[in-house]
Amino acid sequence: MNTGLTPDQLKLQAQVRELAAGPVAKRAAEVDRTEQYPWDNVELLKDAKLLGMTIPTQYGGQGKNWLDAVLTIEALSAACSVTGRIAVETNMGAISAVMAYGSEEQKKMAADMVLAGDKPAICITEPEAGSDANGMTTRADKKGNRYVLNGRKHWITGGGVSRLHLIFAKVYDEKGTFEGIGGFLAIRDETKGLKITKREPTMGLRGIPEAVIDFEDMDVPPSSLVIPPRGLKKGFADLMNAYNSQRVGAATVALGIAEGAYQLALDWSEKRQQFGRPINEFQGLQWKLADMSIKLSAAQALVYNAARSGEGGFPDMLLAAQAKVFTSESAIQVVNDALQFFGARGYSRELPLERMARDVRMFTIGGGTAEVLRNVVAGALLKKKLPQTRDGWGKASE
Ligand SMILES: Cc1cc2nc3c(=O)[nH]c(=O)nc-3n(C[C@H](O)[C@H](O)[C@H](O)COP(=O)(O)OP(=O)(O)OC[C@H]3O[C@@H](n4cnc5c(N)ncnc54)[C@H](O)[C@@H]3O)c2cc1C
Numbered sequence: 001m002n003t004g005l006t007p008d009q010l011k012l013q014a015q016v017r018e019l020a021a022g023p024v025a026k027r028a029a030e031v032d033r034t035e036q037y038p039w040d041n042v043e044l045l046k047d048a049k050l051l052g053m054t055i056p057t058q059y060g061g062q063g064k065n066w067l068d069a070v071l072t073i074e075a076l077s078a079a080c081s082v083t084g085r086i087a088v089e090t091n092m093g094a095i096s097a098v099m100a101y102g103s104e105e106q107k108k109m110a111a112d113m114v115l116a117g118d119k120p121a122i123c124i125t126e127p128e129a130g131s132d133a134n135g136m137t138t139r140a141d142k143k144g145n146r147y148v149l150n151g152r153k154h155w156i157t158g159g160g161v162s163r164l165h166l167i168f169a170k171v172y173d174e175k176g177t178f179e180g181i182g183g184f185l186a187i188r189d190e191t192k193g194l195k196i197t198k199r200e201p202t203m204g205l206r207g208i209p210e211a212v213i214d215f216e217d218m219d220v221p222p223s224s225l226v227i228p229p230r231g232l233k234k235g236f237a238d239l240m241n242a243y244n245s246q247r248v249g250a251a252t253v254a255l256g257i258a259e260g261a262y263q264l265a266l267d268w269s270e271k272r273q274q275f276g277r278p279i280n281e282f283q284g285l286q287w288k289l290a291d292m293s294i295k296l297s298a299a300q301a302l303v304y305n306a307a308r309s310g311e312g313g314f315p316d317m318l319l320a321a322q323a324k325v326f327t328s329e330s331a332i333q334v335v336n337d338a339l340q341f342f343g344a345r346g347y348s349r350e351l352p353l354e355r356m357a358r359d360v361r362m363f364t365i366g367g368g369t370a371e372v373l374r375n376v377v378a379g380a381l382l383k384k385k386l387p388q389t390r391d392g393w394g395k396a397s398e
Contacts, residue, residue, distance in 0.1 A: 003304060005071070013071045019048055020079035028080035031207035032355050037161045038207055041083045042117045045090070050076075052114040054091040055099060059111035066092075066245060066307040066315060070252045074303075077256025078263070081359040082207035084256050086119050088249030089158065094120040094166040096314070097183065097242035101228040101235075106185060113164045121162035122246070123153040123213060131372045133168070133181075133240075138215060140169040140184060147171070147225065149184065149193070149218040155366070159211020160196045163188050167215065168239070171225075171232060181236035183226040186218060193218030204358030244320040247367050248306045251320075251327040254363035255299050258331035261338035261356045262292050268341055279341070288337050295330040302326055318380040321373040328363035329370060335360045 005013065024041055031038045045051045050072050055061025069091040077084030089095070098110040098120075114120065129135035138151025149169050156165075164187055171182040186194050198212040228238035266289060269280035279285055302323040309316040339346035339353040346353045364370040372389075379386045 003300070005067075009068060009071055012068060013075060015048070016050065016072050016075035017078075019044060020075045020083075024076060024083050025079035028082075029352065029355065031080060031082050032204075032359075035206040037209065038080070038083060038086075039117075041080070042086060042119075045083070045087060046115075046117050050087060051090045051117065052095065052111065054096060055111045055114065059099070059107055060115050061111060064091075066248060066310045067304060070248065070303060070307045073249055073252040074256040074259070074300075077253040078260030080207075081253055081257050081356070082205055084253040085157070085205065085208055088246060088253060089119045089122075090114050091245075092249040093243060093246035094122040094164070096245045097122075097166060097239050098185070098226060100242055100314070101238060102185075102226050103223065105223065106226060110164060110185070118163045119158050119161065120164040120166060121156050121158040121213075122243075123156050123165055123167040125155050126152060127154050131369060136168065136170060136181070138167070138169040140171045140182060141176075142172065142174045142222075144174075145222065147184065147220050147222060149186075149215040149220065152212065152214050154198075154212045155200060155210050156213050157208060157210055157366075159213050160188075160199060160209045163190075165194065165213070166226065168236070169215075180232035180234070182232055183235075183239050184220055185224045185226060186220055191218060191220060203361060204355065205362055241314050241317070243367070244306075244315045244317050245310060247320040247324045247373075248303060248310070248315045250363055250367040251299075251303050251306070251324040254328045254331035254360055255296070255303055257356050257360045258292075258299070258334040258338075259296055261335040261353060261360075262289075262296060264351075264353065265289070265292070265338035265341040272341075285341065288340075292334045292337055295334055299323075299327040299330050318377060321368070321376040321380075324363070324368065325370050325373045325377065328360075331360050331363060 023044060027038060052061045053064040054069050057063045073084045073087045076087050095110055095114050098106055124133050126136050140147040140149045167184045167186055168181055171179045173179055188194055193216045195214045196211050197214045200210040202210055228235040230238055269285055270278050272279045306315045306319040306323040309319045335356050339357055342353055345351055375386055375389045379389050
């Protein structure tokens with residue numbers, strides 16, 4: 001299929017596919033079974049210069065574009081979704097927000113940490129504030145020349161393995177006046193008061209911890225606050241704009257998992273014989289394969305298009321939301337269909353299909369649910385702020 005990739009991108013894709021099919025694929029089942037973060041894969045990504053590839057060259061990265069990162073994530077996720085997610089979070093999301101809006105000091109620190117192998121954590125969601133992020137109650141109170149943070153976040157990817165954290169909190173001045181939602185940088189094991197208090201027992205994606213993080217009088221200097229050019233009041237919207245890159249990344253992981261599952265089903269359909277012929281000679285399965293490939297092609301086009309829209313900035317909010325909704329839902333269907341091709345074997349833990357089915361299920365939830373992203377799409381189409389939307393794009397209200 002002609003996807004309009006440059007010769008350099010085709011080369012990158014081939015390089016990552018080789019890495020994915022080799023050492024990454026070999027470890028995927030073990031990563032899931034042991035629930036251990038794959039530090040050895042982090043080293044592989046680092047050696048292959050796939051960590052922090054979107055970081056500008058002046059900070060030690062390669063200044064690669066979103067589509068380069070997407071090609072990398074897609075190929076890795078077909079073999080190991082956890083490794084694909086590491087590629088997302090070392091190239092998009094928190095790191096991209098810091099690289100776009102941070103001070104020189106913040107950019108240098110974040111770039112150095114990521115290039116050395118750290119996967120930053122982005123801390124937005126709270127037990128009582130999920131889709132409605134504006135309902136967060138974690139607060140940062142200005143006290144003299146410090147900010148003191150208190151509150152709880154949950155479902156934070158990388159909690160316990162990530163060192164750099166970008167933490168969102170409601171900021172109050174010394175008089176207790178609300179100033180806006182700000183993003184603070186803190187480092188686990190260095191910043192006092194940042195405590196990992198629980199690991200969530202997840203359905204899939206088990207090699208990467210999801211954690212509850214408590215902030216107990218976490219004391220940071222004002223220099224840890226990432227302030228976008230529009231200031232603290234409107235800054236949350238800017239920081240959430242950076243999150244559009246992570247949404248495209250999440251869609252890409254789902255796409256990669258589904259492509260991996262589809263390929264397994266395609267190969268098996270030729271090998272497996274019933275009624276004296278390969279099962280791909282039955283029209284019921286031929287049409288399933290056709291539908292799977294149509295969904296994958298459409299999803300890939302949406303994801304690549306959203307990535308391309310971010311040239312020189314961040315991916316377009318509407319395109320990123322459309323890509324994530326369609327890709328996450330289609331990927332679940334494709335993986336489910338792929339599992340069906342294997343009959344009983346598909347249900348066994350000896351094959352990767354059941355792991356893929358558990359892993360892919362996450363992507364209509366994390367990083368904005370499919371329902372909430374449909375609100376984003378509708379809001380953009382109607383050019384209205386819908387009452388049921390997260391107000392992060394507009395005003396950060398109390
Ligand atoms: C594996 C995983 C990793 C994650 N990683 C991170 C992370 O690193 N950092 C982070 O900050 N968060 C993270 N999250 C949290 C994630 O972003 C939230 O789970 C998500 O935003 C939804 O919030 P919630 O779970 O509280 O669901 P709720 O907001 O309580 O939603 C419950 C249901 O109501 C629906 N709903 C809510 N509002 C609306 C509406 N306005 N219109 C229609 N339907 C609506 C939702 O779609 C959902 O079906 C992660 C989650 C998962 C599962």
